Amino acid sequence: MGSLTSLMDIAQQSLIADQNALNITSNNVANQNTPGYTREVVSWQPDDAVTLNGQTFYEGITSSAVSQRDRVLDQRVQQQTQVQAQSQALDGALQQVENIFGLSSSSTSAGTTALxxxxxSFFNSFSSLAANPTDTATRQSVLDAANTLASNFNSASNQISQIATGLSQQVSGIVGQVNSLTAxxxxxxxQIGSVSPNSDAGSLEDxxxxxxxQLSQLVGLDQISTESNGITLTTSNGAVLVDGGKSFALxxxxxxxxxxxxxSATGADITAGLTGGQLGGVLEARDQQIPAYQSxxxxxxxxxxxxxxxxNVLGLDENGVAGAALFTLSATATGAASAIAVSTxxxxxxxxxxxTEGAAGNSNAQALADLASATLVGGSTADGFYSGLLGQIGNDASAATTDNSAQQATLTQLTTQRDSLSGVSLDEEAANLTTYQRSYEAAAKVFTIVDQVMADALNLGEQTTVS
Structure with missing residues (x-):
C-alpha cells in the first residue's frame, strides 16, 4: 500500500506540473501581442529524492516558468534604439531647415530659392539703374528689390529661430516623459527586489x-545591473536617473x-554631454547644426x-547729395539677417x-552692380557663399536621412533577433500544448489505475461497495 500511495502522490504531482505547463503555454498565447512580453518556457525539475539500498528514487516532478530573455541582446537593442532615435530627431529637424529655403532631394540650387x-534680382536692379540712372521707376525697382532681399533675410532668420524655439519646447516635453519613466x-x-531578488521576476521584469x-527612445542611457535583481541607469554623460528604488528627476x-x-542629483547643467535618444538629436540640431546655419x-x-x-556713400544721389547707407544693420554680424532693413x-x-559725376551719372550704380561678382564673404561672392550654405544644409540633411535609414535597418535586425528568442510563436505553443495535454492525460490515467488497484487490494478481490 505504501508503494501505491507513493505512486498516487507522484501521479498527483505530475498532474499539477502538467497543469502548470498548460497554464504557462496558455499565458504565452494570450500575450502574443502584448508589447514587451517575454515568452516563458517550462522548466521541469525532479522533486525530492530518496536513496534506498544504493538506489535513488525521485518522488515526482515540479514545473515552473522561465522567461526567455537575453540581457546582452536586450541592451544591444536599447543602445541601438538610442542611436536610431537620435538620428531620426536630427533628420526631422534638418528637413524643417531644408523647407525654409525650399530645398529638396532633387534641387539645392541657390537660383531656385526665394532668397x-x-x-x-537686387544686384541686377543696379545694372538696370546704371543703364537708366535718372528713371524714377527704375530707382523704385532698386528699392523694391532691396526690400524683398531684406524681407527674405528676415523671414529665413525668423523661421530658423522658430525651429530652435520648437526644439527647446521639445526638450521640456522629453524631460517630463523621462521623469515619468524613471519613477x-x-x-x-x-517590487522586483521584494518578489524575486535572485531570479527572473517574469512580468515585472517585462x-x-x-x-x-521607451526611455531609450528619449535619452541615451548607460545601464548597470545591481544586487537584488536591480538596475541603475545614468545618462550618457553620467547623471544618475535611477539607483535601485530611487529615481532622480531631470x-x-x-x-x-x-x-x-x-x-536634480547634482544641480549641474548636463546639456552639453547628453547624447542618444530624441533628446540627443534635438540638442544636436539646436545647439550644433542650426547655430552654424544661422551664423x-x-x-x-x-x-x-x-x-x-x-x-552707396561713395556716390551722389539724384539730388547731387552724397549717398547714405541703404540698409539698416546690427552693429555686428550676429543677428544681422533678422535685423537688416532698407533705411529709406x-x-x-x-x-x-x-x-566726380553729375547727378545723372551712373558709375556708382555700375560699381554697386559689380558687387555681385566681388568677393564679399568667406572668400566667395554672395551667390557663391549662399550656394555653399545651401549645399551644406542639403548635404547635412541627406546624410541624416541616410544615417537614419541605416540605423533603423540595424535596429530592425536586432529586434528580429531578440524576438526570435523572446517572442511567442503560435506554432511552437500549439505543439507544446499538445505535448503537455498528452502528459496530463497520461498522469490522469496512472492516477485512475492506482486508484483501482488500491480499491481491489482493500476489497481482497471481492466485488463490494468500496471503490
Missing part, C-alpha cells in the same frame, strides 16, 4: 524592460533663451549690407552717380 532669387522603473526595481526601451533651466537640462545667414546679410552701404523709402536717395 537666392532676391539676391540676384516607474525605480518602483519596479523595488514591464521594467519595456519602460527602459530639470530644465533657461539659458540665453534656450531650454537646458539640469540633473552663415547672418554673415551673408551683414556682408551684403555693409558692402552696399559702403559703396525715397528712390532719389540711391547714389547712382560717382562723386
Amino acid at each position: 537666392g532669387t532676391a539676391i540676384d 516607474a522603473i525605480a518602483s519596479l526595481n523595488q 514591464q521594467r524592460q519595456q519602460a527602459i526601451n 530639470g530644465t533651466t533657461d539659458a540665453a533663451g534656450a531650454t537646458d537640462v539640469v540633473s 552663415s545667414l547672418d554673415n551673408l546679410a551683414y556682408a551684403i549690407g555693409t558692402q552696399v552701404n559702403s559703396q 523709402t525715397d528712390p532719389s536717395k540711391i547714389a547712382a552717380a560717382a562723386s
